[in-house]
Amino acid sequence: MPTEIQPHIQLTKKIKAKYALLPGDPKRVDKVTQYLNDVEELAYNREYKSIMGYYKNIPILVVSTGIGGPSTGIAVEELSSIGVTTLIRIGSSGALQDDIHLGDLLIATGAIRDEGTSNAYIESSFPAIATHNLVSAISDVSTRKNIPYHTGIIRSHDSFYTDHEEHIDDYWSDKGVLGSDMETSTLYVLGALRGLQTASILNVVVPSKGNLQSGINDLVGGESLPAQGEQNQILVALEAIASIHNKS
Ligand SMILES: O=P(O)(O)O[C@H]1O[C@H](CO)[C@@H](O)[C@H]1O
Numbered sequence: 001m002p003t004e005i006q007p008h009i010q011l012t013k014k015i016k017a018k019y020a021l022l023p024g025d026p027k028r029v030d031k032v033t034q035y036l037n038d039v040e041e042l043a044y045n046r047e048y049k050s051i052m053g054y055y056k057n058i059p060i061l062v063v064s065t066g067i068g069g070p071s072t073g074i075a076v077e078e079l080s081s082i083g084v085t086t087l088i089r090i091g092s093s094g095a096l097q098d099d100i101h102l103g104d105l106l107i108a109t110g111a112i113r114d115e116g117t118s119n120a121y122i123e124s125s126f127p128a129i130a131t132h133n134l135v136s137a138i139s140d141v142s143t144r145k146n147i148p149y150h151t152g153i154i155r156s157h158d159s160f161y162t163d164h165e166e167h168i169d170d171y172w173s174d175k176g177v178l179g180s181d182m183e184t185s186t187l188y189v190l191g192a193l194r195g196l197q198t199a200s201i202l203n204v205v206v207p208s209k210g211n212l213q214s215g216i217n218d219l220v221g222g223e224s225l226p227a228q229g230e231q232n233q234i235l236v237a238l239e240a241i242a243s244i245h246n247k248s
């Protein structure tokens with residue numbers, strides 16, 4: 001049934017967009033508006049806020065996923081059902097390396113699956129990896145625009161306030177992991193299982209060994225480096241889409 005409405009994102013196949021940007025925070029959806037033409041507000045159900053607009057004449061959907069694997073998994077499945085094929089997360093992250101600064105972008109080539117959702121789908125030996133040509137396009141745009149970025153492995157997790165967060169961060173930092181978020185590995189694994197193209201661009205809002213709460217509060221309050229990183233990640237995601245679209 002082509003017009004069947006997806007229960008959570010409240011969108012249908014009538015949208016006809018191949019490309020979607022996926023912030024976690026619904027407020028970040030509004031920040032994309034200024035980069036698009038002919039923006040239409042589509043739906044706002046639970047954590048799923050959506051708009052549609054055009055970047056260089058390419059239809060782009062922007063849908064927030066909320067926090068964590070379960071709500072992200074639902075978004076990925078429902079977006080796939082309405083015909084979206086390329087999904088780029090524009091998220092925020094805490095750094096796990098000292099040479100990564102506030103507002104730098106992390107382009108996640110792969111993600112440690114320290115969350116429950118992807119593991120509900122398939123055993124943990126299945127890798128969570130980004131689509132190569134997307135990573136390549138995103139890195140090329142960042143280089144061209146002089147935007148500071150790092151490519152490598154990040155860790156997606158389910159907890160924020162356990163009694164051993166510091167120990168966990170130290171462990172993964174020692175292994176060279178760049179930073180952490182809560183959605184990338186779900187996006188990558190479900191994307192691979194459903195034949196989608198996926199990538200994740202994370203804006204660093206908490207420095208390595210920094211204060212988690214104040215870092216996230218700074219982003220909410222519009223502090224300059226994380227706020228600039230947020231603008232950068234939106235621009236880079238859109239330019240990368242334009243670049244792969246023109247090659248297809
Ligand atoms: O800013 P978003 O995209 O939500 O990403 C990060 O911020 C949230 C935690 O504060 C988690 O969703 C984490 O992955």
Ligand SMILES: O=c1cc[nH]c(=O)[nH]1
Nearest residue numbers: 092093094180181182
């Ligand atoms: O440290 C952080 C900051 C934002 N989001 C995370 O998942 N971790």
